[in-house]
Amino acid sequence: DNILTGVPKNLPALIRARRIQEKAANVGFDWKELSPVLDKVDEELDELKEAVALKNQEKIKDEMGDVLFSLVNLSRFLNINPEESLRMTISKFEHRFAQVEKELKKRGKAPTNSTLEEMDEIWNIIKKKAHA
Secondary structure, three states: OOOOOOOOOOOOHHHHHHHHHHHHHHOOOOOOOHHHHHHHHHHHHHHHHHHHHHOOHHHHHHHHHHHHHHHHHHHHHOOOOHHHHHHHHHHHHHHHHHHHHHHHHHOOOOHHHOOHHHHHHHHHHHHHHHHO
């Protein structure tokens, strides 16, 4: 048996990544401070950008996984449950998008016959109101 054995493969990927990272951290395979964790996220994003520039789909998929894994590690370091955090953002997105649709309806339009610029303008107004 190795250290990472026992983390169920059927867990949601964000939770499984977090558990695996915790097991590795428990034996000292972890950074001691936040700065290198943030640097790793930046490094992985740069590698993803390079893969996108090369238009290599397999490499893009691989690098996207690395970005997500590094973001889960950052959430662990910040003591944030990545699953809860993502669910909260999805809910916020759904709510705001519904408001965009509602505003478009008032204007006699729908997302299907609106431009990105129109929808983005409404989105930004809604976002500003939420932060006011």
